[in-house]
Amino acid sequence: MLLPYRAPAPSAPSGLATPVLLGGGTLAAFAILFGASLALAQVTARPAGESAVTVLLRWAPLIFQGFLFNILISFLSMALGTVVGVLAGVAQVSLVAPLRKSAWAVTQFFRNAPWLVLLFYAMFLLPFEFRIFGLTIAFPAWVKAIIGLALPVAANVSEIVRGGIRSIPSGQWESAEALAFTRRQTMWMIILPQAFKRMIPPWMNLYAILTMATTLISVVGIQDGLTITRAALVAESRPELMIPMYLLLLLMFFAYCYPIARATLALERRFNVKA
Amino acid sequence: MIAAFFERLNETQGLNFSVFYDAFDASRFLTGLWTTSYICVVSILASLALGLAGVWVAGGGSRLGRLVVRGYVQFFRNTPPLVQLSFFYFAVGGLLPRVSDGFGGLSPPVSGTGWAIIAFSLFAGAFNVEIFRAGIEAVPATTVEAAESLGYTRLQLYIHVVLPLAFRICLPALNNNLVNLVKTTTLAYAIGVPELLYAASQIWSESFNVREMMNVLLVTYVLLVGVLVLVMGRWEKAMRIPGYTT
Numbered sequence: 061m062l063l064p065y066r067a068p069a070p071s072a073p074s075g076l077a078t079p080v081l082l083g084g085g086t087l088a089a090f091a092i093l094f095g096a097s098l099a100l101a102q103v104t105a106r107p108a109g110e111s112a113v114t115v116l117l118r119w120a121p122l123i124f125q126g127f128l129f130n131i132l133i134s135f136l137s138m139a140l141g142t143v144v145g146v147l148a149g150v151a152q153v154s155l156v157a158p159l160r161k162s163a164w165a166v167t168q169f170f171r172n173a174p175w176l177v178l179l180f181y182a183m184f185l186l187p188f189e190f191r192i193f194g195l196t197i198a199f200p201a202w203v204k205a206i207i208g209l210a211l212p213v214a215a216n217v218s219e220i221v222r223g224g225i226r227s228i229p230s231g232q233w234e235s236a237e238a239l240a241f242t243r244r245q246t247m248w249m250i251i252l253p254q255a256f257k258r259m260i261p262p263w264m265n266l267y268a269i270l271t272m273a274t275t276l277i278s279v280v281g282i283q284d285g286l287t288i289t290r291a292a293l294v295a296e297s298r299p300e301l302m303i304p305m306y307l308l309l310l311l312m313f314f315a316y317c318y319p320i321a322r323a324t325l326a327l328e329r330r331f332n333v334k335a
Numbered sequence: 336m337i338a339a340f341f342e343r344l345n346e347t348q349g350l351n352f353s354v355f356y357d358a359f360d361a362s363r364f365l366t367g368l369w370t371t372s373y374i375c376v377v378s379i380l381a382s383l384a385l386g387l388a389g390v391w392v393a394g395g396g397s398r399l400g401r402l403v404v405r406g407y408v409q410f411f412r413n414t415p416p417l418v419q420l421s422f423f424y425f426a427v428g429g430l431l432p433r434v435s436d437g438f439g440g441l442s443p444p445v446s447g448t449g450w451a452i453i454a455f456s457l458f459a460g461a462f463n464v465e466i467f468r469a470g471i472e473a474v475p476a477t478t479v480e481a482a483e484s485l486g487y488t489r490l491q492l493y494i495h496v497v498l499p500l501a502f503r504i505c506l507p508a509l510n511n512n513l514v515n516l517v518k519t520t521t522l523a524y525a526i527g528v529p530e531l532l533y534a535a536s537q538i539w540s541e542s543f544n545v546r547e548m549m550n551v552l553l554v555t556y557v558l559l560v561g562v563l564v565l566v567m568g569r570w571e572k573a574m575r576i577p578g579y580t581t
Contacts, residue, residue: 086409172560174518184545272415279525302426310414317413
C-alpha cells in the first residue's frame with residue numbers, strides 16, 4: 061500500500077476528548093513502565109531489606125515537596141522574566157535607534173547563551189547581600205537562581221513580544237496614524253491588545269520550558285526535586301530503586317507540563333488566523 | 336602577542352584571562368571546546384536520524400508504531416532534559432554490568448560522554464519528529480498524488496519527492512532545534528563530562544577568575560551558536576525553492 065504521511069482531514073474542534081485520551085494513554089504507558097521497574101526492583105532486592113514500595117512511599121512526599129519548590133521557582137522567574145522581557149520587547153520596536161539596537165543585542169545575547177551558563181553567571185557574580193544606606197538586604201542562593209533563570213526567560217519573552225507586535229498588519233498602524241493617535245496610544249490601545257492574544261501560546265510554551273529548566277538549580281546546589289531524589293537514593297543505597305525513583309520524578313514533571321503543552325496547542329489552533 | 340597582552344592585563348588590571356596566556360589552561364579549554372563540538376555534531380546527526388525514523392514509523396500503517404512514536408515524543412518533550420540525563424547516566428548506566436577495559440580493570444560499557452550523546456539525541460530527536468512531521472504535512476497533497484499516480488513506491492516517494500520538499504520547509508524550525516541542542520549540551524556538566532562548562536569551572540576553581548572565565552564562556556557559546564546559525568542560514572538560502580516561501 062502507498063501510505064505517505066498525510067495530514068488528517070480537517071476535523072471539527074474536538075473539545076477535550078482527544079487530548080485527554082492521548083495524555084491518558086501516555087500516562088498509562090508511563091505507569092506501566094513505572095510499575096514494571098518497581099516490580100523488577102522488588103524482585104532483585106536483597107531478601108532482608110524493606111520492600112521497594114515501602115521505601116518509595118516513604119520518600120515520595122519529600123520528592124513531591126522538592127517538585128513543588130521547582131514550581132514555585134518557575135512562577136517567580138516567569139514573573140520577573142516577563143516584566144523585564146516585555147520592556148525589552150517593546151524597546152525592540154522603538155523608534156529610538158540606540159534603544160532599539162541595544163535591546164536587540166541584549167536579547168540576542170541572552171537568547172543564544174545556554175541556560176545553565178546564565179544560571180552560573182547569576183550564582184557566582186551576584187553578591188550574597190546588598191548594602192543600601194546601611195540597610196542590608198540578604199540575597200540567598202534561591203533568589204539568585206530566580207534571577208539567573210529569569211535572564212533567558214526575559215530574552216525569549218522579548219522575542220515573543222517583538223514577534224507579536226510585528227505580526228499585526230501595518231494597516232493597523234497606518235489607520236491609527238490617520239486617526240491622529242500618538243505612537244504611544246497606538247501601541248497601548250491598538251497594537252498591544254491585539255498582539256497580546258497571539259503572544260499567549262508561545263508564552264505558555266516558554267513557561268513549560270522554564271519549568272523543566274528549573275531542575276538546573278540542583279546543579280548549583282539548591283534543594284529541588286532532583287537534588288532530593290538523588291539524596292534519597294544515596295541515603296537508601298539501593299541501586300535497584302534508581303529507575304523507579306527517577307521515573308517518579310519524571311512522572312511529576314510530565315503530569316504538570318503535558319496539560320500546558322496541550323492547552324498551548326489548543327490555543328494556537330484557536331488563535332490561528334488562516335489568511 | 337595576544338598572550339603578552341593578557342599577561343600584562345593580569346598584572347596591571349587584575350583581570351586574569353588565564354586561558355589566553357597559560358598553556359595548560361588553554362589546552363584544557365580547547366579540550367572542552369572539542370568535547371562540546373563532538374557531542375554537538377554526533378547528537379545532531381543522531382537526532383536527525385531519529386527524527387526521520389520516527390516520522391517514517393508515524394506515517395506507516397502500523398497503529399502500534401504510531402502510538403509508540405507519539406508516546407516517545409510526548410515523554411521527551413514534557414520532562415526536564417536534566418532529569419532525563421540523570422535517569423540515563425545514574426539509573427540505566429548504573430545498572431549495566433561493568434565490562435573489562437583491557438587494562439585489568441572494570442569500567443562501565445558506556446562513558447559519560449556516551450550517555451550525554453544518547454540522552455541529547457533522544458531529546459532533540461523527539462522535537463525533530465514533530466518538525467519533520469509538520470514539514471511533510473506542508474508538502475502539497477497534489478504533488479504526492481501525482482507521484483503516486485506515476486507508480487512510485489512509498490520509499491521512492493519519500494526519497495525523491497516528499498523529503499526534498501519537506502526538508503526545505505522545515506529548515507528554519509530545525510535550525511531552532513539544533514541551536515537548542517547546542518545549548519543543552521552544557522547539561523553534560525552535571526554528569527562530569529569534560530565539556531566546555533566543566534573545563535571552565537575547573538579553570539576558575541584553580542585560578543579564582545570566575546568573572547573573567549564566565550564572560551569567556553558566554554562569549555564562546557554565543558560564537559558557537561552564531562557559527563551554527565550562520566551556516567544554517569546560508570544553507571537555508573541556498574536550498575530555497577524560488578517562489579515557494581517568503
